[in-house]
Amino acid sequence: MATHTTKSHPFHMVDPSPWPIVATIAAFTIATGGIWFMHGGPPWILIAGFAVLIVSFFGWWRDVVNEAQSGHNHTSVVQHGLRVGVLLFIASEVMFFFAFFWAYFNASVPLINSAAHTTWPPEGITPFHAWGLPFLNTLILLTSGATVTVAHHAVRLNDREKMVFWIGATAVLGFLFLGLQAFEYHHAAFGLTGGIYPSTFFLATGFHGFHVFVGAAFLTVCFFRARAGHFTPNQHVGFEAAAWYWHFVDVVWLFLFVCIYWWGSAGYHGPAGH
Amino acid sequence: MLKKLLALALVAAAAVVSGAGQLRAEPANGEPTPWAINLQPAFSPVMEKVHDFHNLLLVIIISVTVLVLAILAYVMVRFNAKRNPVPSRTSHNTLLEVVWTAVPIMILVVIAIPSLRLLFFSAKPENPEMTLKVTGHQWYWTYTYPDQEDMTFDSIPIAADQLKPGQPRLLAVDNPVVLPVDTTVQVLVTADDVIHDWAVPSLGLKKDATPGRINETWVRIEKPGTYYGMCSELCGVNHYFMPIQIEALSKEDYQAWVKQAKEQFAAKDGPATSLARADRAD
Amino acid sequence: MAYATTAGHGEHDDHHPTGWRRWIYSTNHKDIGTMYIILSLVAALIGGVMSWMIRLELAEPGIQFFDNTQFYNVLVTAHGFLMVFFVVMPAMIGGFGNWFVPLMIGAPDMAFPRMNNISFWLTAAGLTLLVSSAFVGEGPGTGWTVYPPLSSIAYHPGAAVDFGILALHLAGAGSILGAINLIVTVFNMRAPGMTLHRMPLFVWAILVTAFLLLLALPVLAGALTMLLTDRNFGTSFYAVSGGGDPLLWQHLFWFFGHPEVYIIILPAFGIISQIISTFSKKPVFGYLGMAYAMCAIGFVGFIVWAHHMYTSGIGTNARAYFTVATMIIAVPTGIKIFSWLATMWGGSIDFKAPMMFALGFLWLFVIGGVTGVVLANAGIDFVMHDTYYVVAHFHYVMAIAAIFAMFGAYYYWIGKMSGRQYSERLAQIQFWIFFIGVNVLFFPQHFLGLGGMPRRIPDYPDAFAGWNMVSSVGAAITMVGTLMFYYIIWHTFRYGKTAEANPWGEGATTLEWTVPSPAPFHTHEELPVIGAGDHGHGPLHGGVQPAE
Numbered sequence A: 001m002a003t004h005t006t007k008s009h010p011f012h013m014v015d016p017s018p019w020p021i022v023a024t025i026a027a028f029t030i031a032t033g034g035i036w037f038m039h040g041g042p043p044w045i046l047i048a049g050f051a052v053l054i055v056s057f058f059g060w061w062r063d064v065v066n067e068a069q070s071g072h073n074h075t076s077v078v079q080h081g082l083r084v085g086v087l088l089f090i091a092s093e094v095m096f097f098f099a100f101f102w103a104y105f106n107a108s109v110p111l112i113n114s115a116a117h118t119t120w121p122p123e124g125i126t127p128f129h130a131w132g133l134p135f136l137n138t139l140i141l142l143t144s145g146a147t148v149t150v151a152h153h154a155v156r157l158n159d160r161e162k163m164v165f166w167i168g169a170t171a172v173l174g175f176l177f178l179g180l181q182a183f184e185y186h187h188a189a190f191g192l193t194g195g196i197y198p199s200t201f202f203l204a205t206g207f208h209g210f211h212v213f214v215g216a217a218f219l220t221v222c223f224f225r226a227r228a229g230h231f232t233p234n235q236h237v238g239f240e241a242a243a244w245y246w247h248f249v250d251v252v253w254l255f256l257f258v259c260i261y262w263w264g265s266a267g268y269h270g271p272a273g274h
Numbered sequence B: 001m002l003k004k005l006l007a008l009a010l011v012a013a014a015a016v017v018s019g020a021g022q023l024r025a026e027p028a029n030g031e032p033t034p035w036a037i038n039l040q041p042a043f044s045p046v047m048e049k050v051h052d053f054h055n056l057l058l059v060i061i062i063s064v065t066v067l068v069l070a071i072l073a074y075v076m077v078r079f080n081a082k083r084n085p086v087p088s089r090t091s092h093n094t095l096l097e098v099v100w101t102a103v104p105i106m107i108l109v110v111i112a113i114p115s116l117r118l119l120f121f122s123a124k125p126e127n128p129e130m131t132l133k134v135t136g137h138q139w140y141w142t143y144t145y146p147d148q149e150d151m152t153f154d155s156i157p158i159a160a161d162q163l164k165p166g167q168p169r170l171l172a173v174d175n176p177v178v179l180p181v182d183t184t185v186q187v188l189v190t191a192d193d194v195i196h197d198w199a200v201p202s203l204g205l206k207k208d209a210t211p212g213r214i215n216e217t218w219v220r221i222e223k224p225g226t227y228y229g230m231c232s233e234l235c236g237v238n239h240y241f242m243p244i245q246i247e248a249l250s251k252e253d254y255q256a257w258v259k260q261a262k263e264q265f266a267a268k269d270g271p272a273t274s275l276a277r278a279d280r281a282d
Numbered sequence C: 001m002a003y004a005t006t007a008g009h010g011e012h013d014d015h016h017p018t019g020w021r022r023w024i025y026s027t028n029h030k031d032i033g034t035m036y037i038i039l040s041l042v043a044a045l046i047g048g049v050m051s052w053m054i055r056l057e058l059a060e061p062g063i064q065f066f067d068n069t070q071f072y073n074v075l076v077t078a079h080g081f082l083m084v085f086f087v088v089m090p091a092m093i094g095g096f097g098n099w100f101v102p103l104m105i106g107a108p109d110m111a112f113p114r115m116n117n118i119s120f121w122l123t124a125a126g127l128t129l130l131v132s133s134a135f136v137g138e139g140p141g142t143g144w145t146v147y148p149p150l151s152s153i154a155y156h157p158g159a160a161v162d163f164g165i166l167a168l169h170l171a172g173a174g175s176i177l178g179a180i181n182l183i184v185t186v187f188n189m190r191a192p193g194m195t196l197h198r199m200p201l202f203v204w205a206i207l208v209t210a211f212l213l214l215l216a217l218p219v220l221a222g223a224l225t226m227l228l229t230d231r232n233f234g235t236s237f238y239a240v241s242g243g244g245d246p247l248l249w250q251h252l253f254w255f256f257g258h259p260e261v262y263i264i265i266l267p268a269f270g271i272i273s274q275i276i277s278t279f280s281k282k283p284v285f286g287y288l289g290m291a292y293a294m295c296a297i298g299f300v301g302f303i304v305w306a307h308h309m310y311t312s313g314i315g316t317n318a319r320a321y322f323t324v325a326t327m328i329i330a331v332p333t334g335i336k337i338f339s340w341l342a343t344m345w346g347g348s349i350d351f352k353a354p355m356m357f358a359l360g361f362l363w364l365f366v367i368g369g370v371t372g373v374v375l376a377n378a379g380i381d382f383v384m385h386d387t388y389y390v391v392a393h394f395h396y397v398m399a400i401a402a403i404f405a406m407f408g409a410y411y412y413w414i415g416k417m418s419g420r421q422y423s424e425r426l427a428q429i430q431f432w433i434f435f436i437g438v439n440v441l442f443f444p445q446h447f448l449g450l451g452g453m454p455r456r457i458p459d460y461p462d463a464f465a466g467w468n469m470v471s472s473v474g475a476a477i478t479m480v481g482t483l484m485f486y487y488i489i490w491h492t493f494r495y496g497k498t499a500e501a502n503p504w505g506e507g508a509t510t511l512e513w514t515v516p517s518p519a520p521f522h523t524h525e526e527l528p529v530i531g532a533g534d535h536g537h538g539p540l541h542g543g544v545q546p547a548e
Ligand code: HEA
Pocket: B064, B068, B103, B104, B105, B107, B108, C145, C261, C262, C264, C265, C307, C308, C326, C327, C329, C330, C331, C333, C334, C335, C337, C365, C366, C368, C369, C370, C371, C372, C373, C375, C376, C377, C381, C384, C385, C386, C390, C393, C394, C397, C398, C399, C402
């Protein structure tokens, strides 16, 4: 509470905030607007919902950043809590992807599911050639994993110029990945409605792509915060969260690459997919 | 509380001892009976084994429940604040803790062995002598006899106001599926719209009819008679009105029925399905 | 509701926000907990009315009220969802968890107070969507298990199922955030000396539950997302025509669904441990065994899901594995039951209302639990599957045992929460009405199930009439008990005596009893220090000293 100038514990008592209810109204609007849209209605409510959501995210995180910069709210104990929170959030995200991998293996591995397809990819599907664009994207993400680590070192050494550069580089690599994936989607030999293979392919890689976008946006915010001098060697939870999130996105991609692009096209010996 | 418990245990024990439904088994009639408190009587080897296993389980679960409730009752009487104003402070007893971990494990082993035996017995028939194909639709069943040149017919529930005397409401159909007794029948179950489930309690039959899958089960009916069941997977508005009726005939009667049925269901041209639907209309 | 009267004493509750902002913008774990409890009470009324409509229809054979049988299916679906996601979970985890985890571990609030607030509002938004779903178009007549293809666009073309999906998405997101919050609070905010092995068992229970939520709900979210895209964007995850598989849904749903049932019962275990220890005036017997039994239940809970799918056509070896794995859960659960009995053994038991509900819980849970062991056996489950035997099983363990724990928790803590004590006499009467009611309601359903009566049917063969009537009479008794509970709440706030800081005496040793009643807006602003004493339930026996 603002009224407590002296407190005898290291925790952060947060002031009342409008953002949770605003964000909920946004989510509710997205849900109902989305349903309306899916059942033939106009998209405006959905779009309005997203707009409010972005506003509330902006306001919410602006408050968090201000609290962090205030100097006394984010004690080392609070920082520890935030870090554990981020790790738990990532754990829940892992389980989200777990569902999509389950769908993929349920369709493709007869050992798991007696009714699975005996040929994979199913007949009529021309998959991507794993060692083309997907491999390039793998290299990009692996490189970005390295650059974000370099940035992390720079943060620890309090080398502002270096951290700004390497955070920026990581974000750029992230957006580059997204661009290439958009290109790949554009040249896919199958469409979303073409059966179980495209279903698993597009939802698994699509949600990954969405996470890359979130991670890259997060890094972009960190880029500006780094420039503004927000990160110090002993207070940079925001950056650390972005970095961990980025590693998580990276690892999910490795699984996607190995399981869907590589193993998933092994039965296929035609020309490169694009 | 204790009285209620005892009464309950007695009722349940009586059910075990008398084999409840079995007494009513005179004319082989596999259907639910009013106020029954146990499984329907058994008319197939699988269901007989289910009865045996269930009797074992009943003894075990009633004993466990009675034990827990007896201790509970004792504790309530002996250690209430009036009789025991000064509480003890014991909070550990390694021996006890080992015992109440080990004994349940042993009980579970006693359950698991017959359980797995029953599971593997019920899973696959030894030498099926014939095959019946069952297809679920919203909201009726289609039966196909691959051994009889794929003879196929639909089995449509009879509306309440058209029941003949003796036909139970929500259970009787126009064309029951007919099977011979003392014959091991392989049953293949599937569906062509949503998931249904082909179930006949007194024969120990229950298998999901899932579109895109052919599930296998089997039955060997021991007595001629009529056996009823109901669709056992929520399948839409008429889920409650999608009964299964099996007519079990002696082998000779069955052969006679096959002959007549082939004529009946083949005489009309076109797919049997639409015919049977038309049947229902009149 | 909580501070209407006696709040305002002491230096602790100085300025706190007032007016509507206090609630809508709240970052206070007690206010948010209170809102969760109110939400649960509202949802319980809706879900309860639906269940009584179900029992009214089933009182006699024939279609009584629902000529549109789809509406019956919708009621069953909505009843199941409401009770599970919007009555039990919000009350136990969001309500009592929010209120008492910080109080019991000596923390001034939750780790992320703002996130705490959005967890609540997302739950409320989910509730709104869920209730709406029953009234848009023809409603979701899919059962709470939402199996495709019945839930696909071909068989449920309206928007109702989409409302249901998004309701669960929102409530699920709220629960995941709530779980993160609870875990971080427990890991990071324990008062000095409050080691993990000294935490009260309620906190342990919530901790394990939070992990189950964190790991199980995202799988449901993934499954729901696939259902949503199947319905609206032409994917084929569950559609056979596109090479998909309806059983995929069942696996994913139950991979979430089985942990979900332990999400419901573990907090109940925690509540029961506190109550039994308090009213026996003894520390919990076998504290560590109790804590680790919950961890074991949580862990094994993740590897038994297909026991809901024994008739679906999965392989025989798989069924054998799931049989054995499922039965193993009886062992840690047995440890809990016997440890509760041993806690009472040698105690000096006060039969106050919370204790009565705890004893009722034991009775109900053991009956429900042992029928679970019957169902665990794939070799016999196929006879009971999708019959009222299963309905009886899960109402014993989930519905009424868990609800008993909630009633117990309410009576146990209402003095602390509101500063007003309930009327012991009324509560005892309510206990007996409810206890008799639920047994008359659900015990005969075992018989119906064994006799072969399927679930989810608005009409049944005439032979089932007898026990169905008995069951419906039980529902009517239960209805009286429920309405009386709402009366008691009103009565407590209107006429309740002022509650002392610790109304329960020497048995109540956890930290929440060291703060005044009602608990002031801010508590533990000065962190208590917990000395080495009795494990867990009795940390205070080592003495709480004010921080230096
Ligand atoms: C709170 C909720 C809850 C809880 C705690 C449980 C507990 C258990 N459940 Fe239950 N269950 C449900 C909620 C719950 N269940 C629901 C909602 C469904 C149906 C869903 C649907 O289809 O809609 C269901 C269905 C269900 C099925 C599927 C039935 C079917 O559809 O065919 C099975 C099968 O294995 C099962 C098993 C068990 C077991 C083994 C336990 C065990 O955890 C029980 C352990 C407890 C005890 C055993 C008692 C105490 C122990 C002792 C005193 C020790 C000694 C005992 C012995 C040695 C036996 N449950």
